[in-house]
Each structure stands twice: as structure tokens, then as C-alpha cells.
Amino acid sequence: MATEPDPQTDTTADGSESGAGEVEARVGLRYTLKQVKRDTTALMGIYTVGFVTLIAVLAAIDYYIFDYAVAEMFWYSPVQDPDEVQRLLPPVGMENQFGAGVIEHPMGTDHRGRDIFVRLFYGTRIAITVGFMATGIGLVGGTLIGAVSGYYGGWIDDVLQRITETIYAIPFLVLVIAFMTAFGRDLTFAMIGVGITSIPVFNRLIRSRVVSIREEDYIEAARAAGVKDRNIILRHIIPNSFAPVLVQATLQIGVSILIVAGLSFLGFGAQPPTPSWGQMLSASRNYMLPAPTFSLWPGMAILVTVIGFNILGDGLQDALDPRINN
Amino acid sequence: MGLLRYTLWRLAQSIPVLIGIITITFFLANQIPGDPVEIMLGPTPAQEQVEAIQARYGLDRPAHERFLTYLSGVASGDLGHSIYYDRPVLEMILLRLPVTLYLTVSAFLFAIVTAIPLGVISAKRRNKPADHVSRIVSLIGVSTPSFWIGLMLIIIFAFYLGWFPARGLPLPWADPADIRGAETQLQVIRTSLHHLAMPMVALGTLQMAQITRIERSSMVESLQGEYVKLARAYGVSESKIVRKHAFQVAQLPVITIIGLGLSTALGGAVLTETVFEIQGMGRLIITAINNQDYELIMGTTFMFGVAFVVGVIVTDVAYAYIDPRVAYGDE
Numbered sequence A: 001m002a003t004e005p006d007p008q009t010d011t012t013a014d015g016s017e018s019g020a021g022e023v024e025a026r027v028g029l030r031y032t033l034k035q036v037k038r039d040t041t042a043l044m045g046i047y048t049v050g051f052v053t054l055i056a057v058l059a060a061i062d063y064y065i066f067d068y069a070v071a072e073m074f075w076y077s078p079v080q081d082p083d084e085v086q087r088l089l090p091p092v093g094m095e096n097q098f099g100a101g102v103i104e105h106p107m108g109t110d111h112r113g114r115d116i117f118v119r120l121f122y123g124t125r126i127a128i129t130v131g132f133m134a135t136g137i138g139l140v141g142g143t144l145i146g147a148v149s150g151y152y153g154g155w156i157d158d159v160l161q162r163i164t165e166t167i168y169a170i171p172f173l174v175l176v177i178a179f180m181t182a183f184g185r186d187l188t189f190a191m192i193g194v195g196i197t198s199i200p201v202f203n204r205l206i207r208s209r210v211v212s213i214r215e216e217d218y219i220e221a222a223r224a225a226g227v228k229d230r231n232i233i234l235r236h237i238i239p240n241s242f243a244p245v246l247v248q249a250t251l252q253i254g255v256s257i258l259i260v261a262g263l264s265f266l267g268f269g270a271q272p273p274t275p276s277w278g279q280m281l282s283a284s285r286n287y288m289l290p291a292p293t294f295s296l297w298p299g300m301a302i303l304v305t306v307i308g309f310n311i312l313g314d315g316l317q318d319a320l321d322p323r324i325n326n
Numbered sequence B: 001m002g003l004l005r006y007t008l009w010r011l012a013q014s015i016p017v018l019i020g021i022i023t024i025t026f027f028l029a030n031q032i033p034g035d036p037v038e039i040m041l042g043p044t045p046a047q048e049q050v051e052a053i054q055a056r057y058g059l060d061r062p063a064h065e066r067f068l069t070y071l072s073g074v075a076s077g078d079l080g081h082s083i084y085y086d087r088p089v090l091e092m093i094l095l096r097l098p099v100t101l102y103l104t105v106s107a108f109l110f111a112i113v114t115a116i117p118l119g120v121i122s123a124k125r126r127n128k129p130a131d132h133v134s135r136i137v138s139l140i141g142v143s144t145p146s147f148w149i150g151l152m153l154i155i156i157f158a159f160y161l162g163w164f165p166a167r168g169l170p171l172p173w174a175d176p177a178d179i180r181g182a183e184t185q186l187q188v189i190r191t192s193l194h195h196l197a198m199p200m201v202a203l204g205t206l207q208m209a210q211i212t213r214i215e216r217s218s219m220v221e222s223l224q225g226e227y228v229k230l231a232r233a234y235g236v237s238e239s240k241i242v243r244k245h246a247f248q249v250a251q252l253p254v255i256t257i258i259g260l261g262l263s264t265a266l267g268g269a270v271l272t273e274t275v276f277e278i279q280g281m282g283r284l285i286i287t288a289i290n291n292q293d294y295e296l297i298m299g300t301t302f303m304f305g306v307a308f309v310v311g312v313i314v315t316d317v318a319y320a321y322i323d324p325r326v327a328y329g330d331e
Helices: A029-038 A040-064 A069-074 A116-152 A154-169 A172-183 A187-214 A217-224 A229-237 A239-265 A277-287 A292-320 B002-031 B036-041 B047-057 B063-075 B089-124 B129-143 B146-160 B185-223 B226-233 B238-275 B281-290 B294-322
Strands: none
Touching: A029 A040, A029 A292, A040 A069, A040 A116, A040 A292, A069 A116, A116 A154, A116 A187, A116 A229, A116 A239, A116 A277, A116 A292, A154 A187, A154 B002, A154 B294, A172 A187, A172 A239, A172 B002, A172 B238, A172 B281, A172 B294, A187 A229, A187 A239, A217 A229, A229 A239, A239 A277, A239 A292, A239 B129, A239 B146, A239 B238, A277 A292, A277 B146, A292 B129, A292 B146, B002 B063, B002 B294, B036 B047, B089 B129, B089 B185, B089 B238, B089 B281, B089 B294, B129 B185, B146 B185, B146 B238, B185 B238, B226 B238, B238 B281, B238 B294, B281 B294
């Protein structure tokens, strides 16, 4: 849009070759953290994401090491049906034909009498695992394909780009459903499937960066000095794309959590009785009239988590994009 | 002429992608565990029955041969036969596709109509209360699962207030005889719109939020352009600058995001159709999967791909229409 060249925008992340001290400091993790700390929204994002991740870690420790023993000691088992508790209890402070909610079940109980709060707490593990794993798969796959494709160009580029375009051309929820029908309906395949569908996102991002970096003098110099292609890609090109990839990955975690929740809602993903938010929503569909709050909680949990990742991503973008700062 | 040639060129470009989609779908369908013959005939079928079924569906031939048969079938408009419905796959798709398109297109219309004013106001009043409200709305919009919005809408507006029906979506051009409580075509249209309101909002909210975000940042950039400064210097009124000078240029990234949003929206239609029990393509593919109806799974997946590819071409042509450099450019 701008007709005059703007010296600031030309040196976003590859500032190392421009030599100006102020610009040089604009890359790297330390600079990012400093910028993020100044931004209230980004800080809120960090706190939300940190809080949810902490819950997920605690839930994972209890699940993998103690087999829900900690949950049973302090609260209730998130997976076993209790005998004496009423089903579909409303949350504290609400009354309906099921009687007043009791303080032991602050968010009420589900259709099998299990405590909703405990199941939400343990469902965090699935959401966070899925978010990070699926994005990780997409990030690694997309970065490799994008880097190789952009660096070599020619027929390699053509073939790889046509393949990712084709993956992108099938609406991703449909593709993941077809993928899971073929290979398996459990959570592992949900993560791999969602990961594969996010490959094109990272591929496009990295490839465009690589194409623009490829012709830079320092890459020429490295090539002339006999540095292997693989090392040029891994040591120079990929680290130079750190900023936009970090932003995209943060946002993609939120997207992955939403997609996997949708998949669980359709019955693809974590299988009962493992607590997961999407599956809780799916079960709540049959009790919307007698227990409307049952549908409310898991949705709120998804919303808060995804908002956390989105504001963190937006905050990182503001912090890392000098155009907005100036 | 440039625009027509560009459209044809984009259509030709999509052929390899469509072949790619068929390849992926065929490969995935081939991986599905279970024996289709057993599903059709039960665990202990008679030998001649098995052979008859295998010959009919070509299951006795190697995979690459079946792939070529399927590919040439698709090219001539034959998507195979649905075992579950015992009807041609294409017939089932033609029955369901209009419902999904009706829902998706309406969701996009809802998104565009609400998002563009929201984004423009946000950009004009940058960092003022109106901007903050619009940004919070769009942040919540991109972070909420569409199917949960659907559930909440049903609880509030169907169960408690009783304003809208909770399930189904009759088409506006349906025969009045098929719709309960409708005698004239006008009543059918009214019933249809009445049913459409909630699923449209549920599916369109994410698109609305994404378009608002892009519209805002694009308008902010456009309002800082040199030509806007020039227009201001000439004393052109601020509202005319927004309408005549900044707006059109700012729509290019918006069109791109609409094209990209198609994938999310078509996938989201599967969820929305499940929540509102709408008999569209989304329910069709779920039914196909739950009944291991291979050719129907392949056909529906392929059709979702076609819908997306066609949608992207439409947005590309719209882009070229607004910015003719695309059509007349580098070729």
C-alpha cells in the first residue's frame, strides 16, 4: 500500500543483516517476553493459558500416575458412576424439579450423577494435550514442507504445493472425520488428523518467508562458503521465521481445541468414560430441557481456554510486529 | 474479456485439485476396516450372493483398477451406488446439497451483513468504546464452538422463549404440500426463514467474527493511505472518504478471508446440522460413516471438496472483479 519504502518494515525478523543495533534487538525470545509484559491483553492471555495448562498438568499427573486416586480422595471420581447421588442436579443457587443444588456439587451433576466440576477439571487434560499435539504435528510437518518447497523451488515446490493444496481443498472437519473413519476413532487419530489439516497453514507461512529470505546476501554467503542445504534451512531460514510462526502456532492451538471439541461432539475422539468437554456437550444434548446448565459449563470451559490462546496470539503479534508499535 | 478468461483459467486449474481430492477420498475409503459384503449380507452369506455383490460393486478387482473405474465414473457424473439408501449416490447428494448450501450461504450473508458495519465503525472510532465492544464481540466469536452456540440458542430461544423451532430446515422452494401448516408458497418461505434463523446465526458467528477483525484492520490501513490524506486535504467530508475512497480498497483482504472461511463453514455445517437435526450433506456423511457406506462416504467427501473449490473460485473471480490487476496481471 505504502509508496515509499519504510525502513522499519523491511527488517521485521531478519534484522541481523541490517546492522542497526535497535533493529537487531527485535528478535529472539527475550525481546518477545519484554514486549509481551508491557501488553495487558497479552499478559491476560499468558495467565489464562498458564492457568488452564496448570490444571491440565495436575489432571494428567493424577490420571497417569495415580489413576484418579487424588480426585477420589478430595472430590469424586470423574469416570465412575456414583450410587447415591441424584442425577442432573442443578448447580448451587438454582432450583428445579430435581431439588436444590448442594454445595458438594457446585456445578451440579451430569446424567449419570457424576460431578460436573470434577469432569470439567479432568477434561482440561484432553483439550490441552490435543491443542499442543495437533499444532505440533502441523507445525513440524508444515515447516518442513514449506522450507523444502520454498528453498528448492522447481518441481519439488510444484509437487509439494499441489499436495498441500489438495489437503486444504477438503473442508478440514470432513477430512478429519474421513481420516478417523479409515484409521481409528480414538483421540490419537483425532490429533494426527487435525495436525495434518493444519499443515497447509504453516506450509504457506514458512514457504513465503523462505522465498523472500532465500535471495538474501547472508544465505548466498553461507551457500558460497559450502554450508549444506540442510543446515542453511535448519540454522538460518527456520529460526528467521520464528516470530510469525509463534503467533500462528498460538492461534492454531485454539483452533485445534475447537475442532477436536467438535469431533468429540460427533462421537469421534476421546471415548467414554474419559472426561472431555466435547463429549460432555454431546451427552448434554439429550437433557437440554431438564438441565440446561449441563450444556453451559463445558462450552464456557472451551470458550475461556480458546480466548486465552487467542489473546495471547494477538498480544504476541502486536509485540512482534514493529509496524503496530511505531 | 479478461475476467471471463481468468474464470476459465481458474476452472481449468482446479481439475488437478479435484483429481487429488478423489485420490485422497478413495485412499481413505479403502483403508476403512471391515468387509462391505459382510455389512450388506450379514456374517454368514451364501457363496453366490457374495460373488454377485462383489461383481456388482467391483470388489473382486484390484484397487488401482477400481480407482480408475471410479475416476472415469466421476468424470461422467456417476458417483456410485449407496448401499444404505439403495439409491445412486448422486441422487442422495442432489437431495441434500441444496439444504447445506442454503444454510452455508445464509450464514455467510448474515456474517457479511453484520461484520462489515461492525468492522468499519470499529476502524473509524479506533480505540473508542465502540471499537472495544466490536473487538470483544469478535474475540468471543472466534473462540466459541459453533455447535455450543447452537445448543445455547435452542435452550434460550426454542425451549424457554419458544420463538424459533429447534429442529429441521425446510427449503424455501419446497412444495407447500410437504410442509406442515403451510398452504401457499409464501408460507413455505416464511416457515423456512423461521427455521433458518438459529442455525444461520450458530454457523455464521465465527465467520462474522473473522470478517470483523479483517475489515477493521484493513479499514484502519486504508484510512491511513496517501489518497485518503489527499482527499482530506481537498476537504472531502469524512463520511464520503469512508464510503468512496477507503471502503472499496479495504474489501480485498475481506474477500480473501471469506474464501478461506468456506472450509471452516462447510465443516461447521456438519456440526450445525447435527445440533439442529437438519437433513443436509453433513448428516449424510455421518450416516454414511456410521453405516460404512463406502461409495456414499467417497461421494459426500468429494462433494464437500467440490463445494469448497467452487466457492474459492467464486471469491477469486470477485477479487479479480474489484482488483482487475489480478486478471490482467502476470500471465
